[in-house]
Amino acid sequence: MDGTGRGKLSRQVKFTFQKNIETPCPPSLSILKDETSKKKHHRKPEIVTVDITLPLPAAMEHRMPIFIPCDQFPTNYISPTTLSILHWSKYHGRNISFYLKDIGYFSTADRSDANRCREDFRYLKRLRYNLDDVRQIKQMNIEFDLNIGSAYLNPAEPSTSLDALLWWINRHRTSLMDNKGRFTFDFVAWRGTIRKIMSSLFNNDTDWRIGVIRFRGAYFLHVFHTDTELGVEFGQTPIEKRMCYWGHKFEDYLCSETPPLFPSPKKLFSLVNLATLGVHTLLYGSEIDACTQDSVFNDENICQKSTRNHNDNKNSNTKLKKKGTFVEIKVVYAENMLDLHTTTARKYAKWWSQCFLTGIEQILLGFRDDHGFVRQIQPLLIKDIETRARTWSSSSFLGFLNEFCAFVRKTITKDYFDDEKTVYLFYFSPQEKKIKWRTTTEATYQFLPDWFTSQDFSSSEELIK
Known part of the structure; x- marks a missing residue:
C-alpha cells in the first residue's frame, strides 16, 4: 500500500496497539481470500482523486475565498428591513437562557431522500477506547495511516435538504402539534445552518443565503449556497480534498x-x-460522530443493520438511550495539545458551537503529521475551549442568534399557504456586515416537499413507513 491510498482490494489493514514501548507498532497486513469468482457482480471501486505529494509543504498558505457578488442581493439593493451585525463584544454578557434536550434520533444514507431514513442506531459508531482513562490514551503507541483508500473517495458536504428531518417530524407530528394544528416549536433547521448564522459574527469573507418558510406557525430554514460558497466547495485543491478525507478515515x-x-x-x-x-x-x-465505549442503549441493533416490523417502528421513539455520551472527532496538524492556540484562534469557536448545540462535552483529537499519520490521540473538553477563549464568548454567539430569530419572526408574519407560497430569502453580506431579505415565489426555492405539506396534521394517527 503506497502513500496515495491505492492498493489491492484483497488487503485489509489491521493495526495492533501496544503500550509503553518506544517504537510504534507497524501495521500487519492480513491477506483475505479473493472471492471475486463467487460474486458475479463484484466490481472494484474506481479511482476518483488526484495523487498528491507527501509530505505536505511545511508552510502552507491559507487560501482566501474568492468573493462572487450575489445577483439577488447587489450592493445597491435596499432591503425593507436589515439586521446589522455588531462587534462580538456588544453581544457579550447578554443573559440569554439556553436549555437543551434530545427528543429523537434516526439513521440515514442520504439526507435528501426520506425513503432512506430509519429510526434506529445502525449508523451510530462506538469508540474503541475508554475516554475516562486519559493517561492510557496519551501513552498508547499508534500509527494510523489516514491515506489508505483515499484514491477511491472524494468526500462531499452533506445535502442541505431538510427531507430526512421532515421525515422524522412527520412520524412524530402528533406529539409536536398543539390542538390548533400548529407546531409547538418555532424554528426547524440542521445544526450546520444554525452554526452558519452564529459564525456571521466573525465571517468577513463568505456570504450565505438561507430560505425561510413559515408553515403551521414554525419557521423552516434551508441553505441555498451562494456562488462564493460553491466556489469554495468545488474549488478545493487535491491537498484540501485529501485533508478532508483524513478526517473521515x-x-x-x-x-x-x-x-x-x-x-x-x-x-x-x-x-x-x-x-x-x-x-x-x-x-x-445534529450529526453524531460516535458514542463512548460505555454508552448503553435500549436498541439491541446499535451499530448494526436491522429490520423492523410496523409495531417496532411505531414504538421506536420510546427506545431512547439509557446512558449515552456522544463525542466529536477531529484531526489537527500538531504534535500535542500545547501546539493549539485555543485562546486566540477562532476556528475553535466553530468547534465549540458544533458541540455546544448538541450537548457534546468533549472532542477526541488526533494529532497528524505532514505525511497524514496520526501517532497520538487526546481528549479535549469543550468547557476548556470556552474558558480559554479571549476573542469570543458563548454569550456573544447566543445573544446574536437570539437577535436573528427575533428578526425572522418579526419579518415573516403570514403562513406559507396564506402568503401565496412565499419564500423569504435572508442574505448575509460580509462586506456590509448586514443581513438583508427579499421574497420570492420561484419554484427553485420551494424547498418544502409536497409529501410533507399535504399531510393531514390534524390526524391523531402517526404515519408508518
Whole structure:
C-alpha cells in the first residue's frame, strides 16, 4: 500500500496497539481470500482523486475565498428591513437562557431522500477506547495511516435538504402539534445552518443565503449556497480534498478494529435536539460522530443493520438511550495539545458551537503529521475551549442568534399557504456586515416537499413507513 491510498482490494489493514514501548507498532497486513469468482457482480471501486505529494509543504498558505457578488442581493439593493451585525463584544454578557434536550434520533444514507431514513442506531459508531482513562490514551503507541483508500473517495458536504428531518417530524407530528394544528416549536433547521448564522459574527469573507418558510406557525430554514460558497466547495485543491478525507478515515480507525478500505461519509446518525433560546424554541438535527465505549442503549441493533416490523417502528421513539455520551472527532496538524492556540484562534469557536448545540462535552483529537499519520490521540473538553477563549464568548454567539430569530419572526408574519407560497430569502453580506431579505415565489426555492405539506396534521394517527 503506497502513500496515495491505492492498493489491492484483497488487503485489509489491521493495526495492533501496544503500550509503553518506544517504537510504534507497524501495521500487519492480513491477506483475505479473493472471492471475486463467487460474486458475479463484484466490481472494484474506481479511482476518483488526484495523487498528491507527501509530505505536505511545511508552510502552507491559507487560501482566501474568492468573493462572487450575489445577483439577488447587489450592493445597491435596499432591503425593507436589515439586521446589522455588531462587534462580538456588544453581544457579550447578554443573559440569554439556553436549555437543551434530545427528543429523537434516526439513521440515514442520504439526507435528501426520506425513503432512506430509519429510526434506529445502525449508523451510530462506538469508540474503541475508554475516554475516562486519559493517561492510557496519551501513552498508547499508534500509527494510523489516514491515506489508505483515499484514491477511491472524494468526500462531499452533506445535502442541505431538510427531507430526512421532515421525515422524522412527520412520524412524530402528533406529539409536536398543539390542538390548533400548529407546531409547538418555532424554528426547524440542521445544526450546520444554525452554526452558519452564529459564525456571521466573525465571517468577513463568505456570504450565505438561507430560505425561510413559515408553515403551521414554525419557521423552516434551508441553505441555498451562494456562488462564493460553491466556489469554495468545488474549488478545493487535491491537498484540501485529501485533508478532508483524513478526517473521515480517522473516525473509522477510532471506531473499528478492522477499518474498511475507505469510509462511508453519507451514512449518518443524527440526534433530534430541542433547544429553548430565550423565548424561541429550536428543533434541529445534529450529526453524531460516535458514542463512548460505555454508552448503553435500549436498541439491541446499535451499530448494526436491522429490520423492523410496523409495531417496532411505531414504538421506536420510546427506545431512547439509557446512558449515552456522544463525542466529536477531529484531526489537527500538531504534535500535542500545547501546539493549539485555543485562546486566540477562532476556528475553535466553530468547534465549540458544533458541540455546544448538541450537548457534546468533549472532542477526541488526533494529532497528524505532514505525511497524514496520526501517532497520538487526546481528549479535549469543550468547557476548556470556552474558558480559554479571549476573542469570543458563548454569550456573544447566543445573544446574536437570539437577535436573528427575533428578526425572522418579526419579518415573516403570514403562513406559507396564506402568503401565496412565499419564500423569504435572508442574505448575509460580509462586506456590509448586514443581513438583508427579499421574497420570492420561484419554484427553485420551494424547498418544502409536497409529501410533507399535504399531510393531514390534524390526524391523531402517526404515519408508518
